[in-house]
Amino acid sequence: MSGQSEAGSADYVLRIAATPVEIAPKHIVSTITYNGQFPGPLLRFKEGHPVTVEIHNHTDTPEQLHWHGQMVPTDVDGAAEEGTPYVPAHGMRRITFTPQPAGLRFYHTHNRAGADLYAGQYTGQVGPVYVEAKNDPGNHDREVFLILKEFEPSFSQGGDMAQDFLPPAEVKELKTTGETAMKASLAKGMPHGYEVGYRYFTINGRMLGHGEPVRVKQGERVLFHILNGSATEIRSLALPGHTFRVIALDGNPVPHPAEVPVVWLGTAERVSAIVEMNHPGVWVMADLADDDRGHGMGIVVEYAGQKGKPLWTPPKPFHWNYARFAKLDATAPEPDEVIAMTFAKQNAADHGFNLWTINETAFSSGSMTPAYHLHQGKRYRISMRNASDDIHPIHLHRHSFEITRFAGKPTAGVMKDVVMVGGYQEVQVDFVADNPGLTLFHCHQQLHMDYGFMTLFDYV
Numbered sequence: 001m002s003g004q005s006e007a008g009s010a011d012y013v014l015r016i017a018a019t020p021v022e023i024a025p026k027h028i029v030s031t032i033t034y035n036g037q038f039p040g041p042l043l044r045f046k047e048g049h050p051v052t053v054e055i056h057n058h059t060d061t062p063e064q065l066h067w068h069g070q071m072v073p074t075d076v077d078g079a080a081e082e083g084t085p086y087v088p089a090h091g092m093r094r095i096t097f098t099p100q101p102a103g104l105r106f107y108h109t110h111n112r113a114g115a116d117l118y119a120g121q122y123t124g125q126v127g128p129v130y131v132e133a134k135n136d137p138g139n140h141d142r143e144v145f146l147i148l149k150e151f152e153p154s155f156s157q158g159g160d161m162a163q164d165f166l167p168p169a170e171v172k173e174l175k176t177t178g179e180t181a182m183k184a185s186l187a188k189g190m191p192h193g194y195e196v197g198y199r200y201f202t203i204n205g206r207m208l209g210h211g212e213p214v215r216v217k218q219g220e221r222v223l224f225h226i227l228n229g230s231a232t233e234i235r236s237l238a239l240p241g242h243t244f245r246v247i248a249l250d251g252n253p254v255p256h257p258a259e260v261p262v263v264w265l266g267t268a269e270r271v272s273a274i275v276e277m278n279h280p281g282v283w284v285m286a287d288l289a290d291d292d293r294g295h296g297m298g299i300v301v302e303y304a305g306q307k308g309k310p311l312w313t314p315p316k317p318f319h320w321n322y323a324r325f326a327k328l329d330a331t332a333p334e335p336d337e338v339i340a341m342t343f344a345k346q347n348a349a350d351h352g353f354n355l356w357t358i359n360e361t362a363f364s365s366g367s368m369t370p371a372y373h374l375h376q377g378k379r380y381r382i383s384m385r386n387a388s389d390d391i392h393p394i395h396l397h398r399h400s401f402e403i404t405r406f407a408g409k410p411t412a413g414v415m416k417d418v419v420m421v422g423g424y425q426e427v428q429v430d431f432v433a434d435n436p437g438l439t440l441f442h443c444h445q446q447l448h449m450d451y452g453f454m455t456l457f458d459y460v
């Protein structure tokens with residue numbers, strides 16, 4: 001079932017409107033939200049059970065609501081590039097679809113923001129979705145959802161994103177290409193392209209120390225569902241004295257759950273991890289970046305009966321590698337076809353903004369021509385080479401992919417819908433063309449996707 005139904009009542013109603021959000025006592029920001037709250041309400045769906053959702057738009061801007069990570073048809077997916085109709089300004093769309101697959105998904109706006117920091121993912125249009133599996137043993141005591149999000153963005157020029165959390169796997173040739181292009185641009189007198197920074201950082205819409213703590217009991221096994229709802233930033237999260245047993249990435253169970261001292265999430269990535277509460281105290285669970293944590297990116301975890309000032313200690317340096325959770329000694333099946341892509345940056349080329357290209361082509365939102373014609377049922381390998389120094393959290397709509405090469409090594413079994421491609425690194429992902437129609441592929445960093453970093457697949 002799909003499409004817009006004419007009659008009948010909705011299972012869920014979402015209202016897009018400008019609203020104040022209190023991120024700390026008497027500290028109120030203005031943004032666009034779902035149902036007047038940030039994050040938007042948690043929508044719990046049952047895998048395979050059709051739902052009807054009414055989306056009301058109380059703003060002056062036509063909106064797209066994207067069902068991130070779900071295998072849905074193009075008319076409900078929520079991307080203009082795929083042909084999803086807009087939710088008209090001061091209008092409504094009622095959609096019906098069958099939630100799938102099970103796991104942590106989310107919904108968010110898919111509007112282009114461009115130079116407008118009050119639009120698109122810079123707003124508070126983010127909400128979690130949990131699709132319940134038909135059979136879920138649920139080996140945990142309870143679930144806590146954590147939505148990581150910044151507010152009050154502004155532009156800057158330059159500024160490096162730390163990426164030493166990824167295993168070092170730079171490809172020399174890509175580095176030479178990227179650095180040569182950058183030097184040539186600067187030599188012509190070009191400034192660095194714009195980047196975005198933020199004033200305030202929140203978890204579940206509250207700055208560190210200003211929200212309700214996560215209250216736990218010793219011995220409890222808490223399943224954290226963590227979502228990076230940022231428009232542009234990579235986030236980390238650690239809880240002093242505790243480890244995360246990662247059981248799912250982007251909502252999909254991993255073949256090999258493993259314990260890590262810190263989790264990292266590119267924009268739109270999700271991590272589901274169990275923390276065994278075995279270290280009583282009052283702790284700061286937060287981002288490793290001192291500046292971001294200092295401006296709110298954290299939440300207090302408080303054991304029953306414990307009091308005092310929440311404590312933070314940084315974990316030891318640690319490399320985040322998706323392959324840690326992969327199938328042991330397994331190799332992915334050979335693809336039917338390989339799609340080779342090189343990502344590149346044209347420094348400050350579009351009115352001071354960096355212009356992004358895939359195989360030397362920046363996506364045109366005017367023509368929206370599909371660049372890749374696929375065949376249903378075939379297995380494709382996307383071989384991505386990043387000739388820029390930035391990290392790109394790459395997202396494929398309406399499909400999951402398997403990571404088949406990361407940090408210079410083959411891997412298998414980790415299914416995701418976003419993957420971070422580090423500066424000058426190579427990553428390969430495989431997917432099966434099993435959900436026909438226009439399919440958007442893009443960098444989830446708002447500033448990158450808005451300035452060319454997109455392409456369209458098509459198949460019938």
Ligand SMILES: [Cu+2]
Binds near residue numbers: 390391393443
């Ligand atoms: Cu990017």
